[in-house]
Amino acid sequence: MMLLNTPFLNEKYLITTTYMDLMDRKTVTILSTLVLIVYATLGGIRSVTNTDVWQFITFIAIIFLIAKLMFIKTGKSVLEIVSLLQKQAKFQLSSLCHSNGQLLHLLLFIPFPFSEVSDCRTIHRVYMCSGPIETKKVFLYSSFCHLIIVSFICIMGLFVFVGDAMLPVAEIWNYIIT
Structure with a gap:
């Protein structure tokens, strides 16, 4: 995944972050696990x-x-x-x-x-x-x-x-x- 710096404007500060920081890692892990479970359940x-x-x-x-x-x-x-x-x-x-x-x-x-x-x-x-x-x-x-x-x-x-x-x-x- 390409990491790009993007500026976000807060009320007081200009915050620079990457796209990786936009989503919580636990959320991504849970979503990918649920997709895998659903695929395996409905699989075959x-x-x-x-x-x-x-x-x-x-x-x-x-x-x-x-x-x-x-x-x-x-x-x-x-x-x-x-x-x-x-x-x-x-x-x-x-x-x-x-x-x-x-x-x-x-x-x-x-x-x-x-x-x-x-x-x-x-x-x-x-x-x-x-x-x-x-x-x-x-x-x-x-x-x-x-x-x-x-x-x-x-x-x-x-x-x-x-x-x-x-x-x-x-x-x-x-x-x-x-």
Whole structure:
């Protein structure tokens, strides 16, 4: 902690003190002990769950913010972006899925986004569930959150392409950061 001298005006005297002297040390010790006791009392799975929820909210907010800033950086409207992507050969359906006109190959790509259900973290959360209804909720919520995160990451990739279509692979992270 940085100690700064600050003048305080008393009726008769000019008193110089530090920020450390503003609070009683016993009060700080008691407050920090109470915070530790409350955390330990309410701890266990509740504190872990609360931490996970806050991390998830922060993660989603950061991804959304980066995607929005990248959209602003492109300087184009949504209609201009869609028309630009329609003109690009890389974003034609036959080019994206490499289906070569076969409907079967295209249909085989449909279950791919749902393959993340067998992730170790998801299985751990299922083991922690108290029953089948809670298990169903875990799979529902994790699938929904996974869909949101992957969608924002794909949108960020589209914005990089729209911003500079000829950008080399080595320069992509520099483009995203700036």
